Amino acid sequence: MSTGTRQSASTASLEGRLGDEHGQGLFDQLTDVQFWIKDAQGRYVRVNAALLMNYGFNDTGAVLGKTDRELFAPHLADRYLLDDRAVLAGRPIHGRIELVARPDHSTGWHVTDKIPLRSRAGRIIATAGITRDLHGHSAAAIGDRIGALAPVVELVRATYAEPLDKPLLARSIGRSIRSLERQFTAAFGMPLLGYQRMLRMHQACHWLVTTRRPITGIALDLGYGDHSHFTREFGRLFGVSPRVYRARWAHRADATPASASLPRPVAPR
Template sequence: MDKTKLEMAGARAALGEGIADVFFAEPLFDALPDVVFFVKDAGGRYVVVNRTLVKRCGLKHKDALLGRTSAEVFARPYGQNYLAQDQAVLAGAGEIEDQLELHLYPNRDPGWCLTRKTALRDASGAIVGLAGVSRDLAMEDRKNASYQKVAAAVRMIHERYDQPLPLPELARTASMSVAQLERYFLRIYQLTPRQLIIKTRLDAASRMLAGPASVAEIALACGYGDHSAFTRQFRATVGVTPTQYRQMLGR
């Protein structure tokens, strides 16, 4: 490590020791209405939360969340799935990075977010808790100058999500390489092309599940070759099976 890095490491350590409240970022996250922020202890219980999470849970005060696990806060089976994620991170299984998830908000409207969770370690390296954020997806930012370069590919996904959509074909539609397509998708949508395809298909599926069509019919209409493939993808992303989701909607 060179001299500059050593000096910065020392400055970082000194600053860390001098901060009275290690959770100084809490009021900063309170100011972000599209970002959920939380810190949990080794048992997966909320220690720090921001106002956005409180609102998403349909609660009024942070105290209503503190000391509780996800399984005690969210409806089944969402809460159990979130707790299982926490337990995996706390057990040292690694971080959760940009997990695309569908949430049901208190008004029962679905909303998409990208979730990240990382372990918190003490000075000896032992895991003592975790911190996480879930960021709402702000789709189709047309103010971005590069939007038009991928608009054609996005239109293809929206119009043909019921069909196979190989990346080379999407790239040709956008007149760019696959690498360029992926880079622009991440810049504009904070999603890979594959993630956007999944999101578009499951958006359509979640809407159809509010109606009378069978799960098998919905699977075919949303581009899945068979019922089981659709159910696996839906459960992996949404956290429940299509049938369970339909029941949660009261259908």
């Protein structure tokens, strides 16, 4: 028997003896890292304790076998679904900074990685992911690349309804505009304008499903000049108009455990 054959047989034998737990207890010790595996249909098949605690679920029985649309607020579920489609198509996500909702209706900054899982035949059959809170020791562990941009992130988040003031953002970290744009895109995987748009859309979804505010009013409050501009951008991201999105999801707003909004924007000082 060749060395390669012996190694393959040994691996198969080990996998056959491991059972279903496969290190689940180890992932449960990572209190600041959320871990999950979903099948090709988007159903959760593994989650760790940190994920359950973050979203306020009592136990794995509340999550396993369910999809994001059954568990989360629609604007969150739609984002997760878009990610799953990309990863299942073979496009992993590495080091993306994003807002993650919490059961107290706040949001926190996380860095997220998602990868495809393949069968022995090489076919993609599932996705796996982790997301880590950027606060406290986790932020230090992730590195200077993100920490250096913290003033920019906070300014964009606080003024997302205002025109993007790139000179102000560049001055906040002592960089030129060109240098800031390169550094930001490298860290976040999107340009500054794309990041501002994502924040606006996050808030738009929250208002659409949790309030009866007129859509034109939402558009103006988010910094769009008119209803049509907002509707075009919303449709490009979600594939439906704000009106259709509201009709589809508003009835579920009170039933989901994590429906978080951003803070109201304030003018820069």
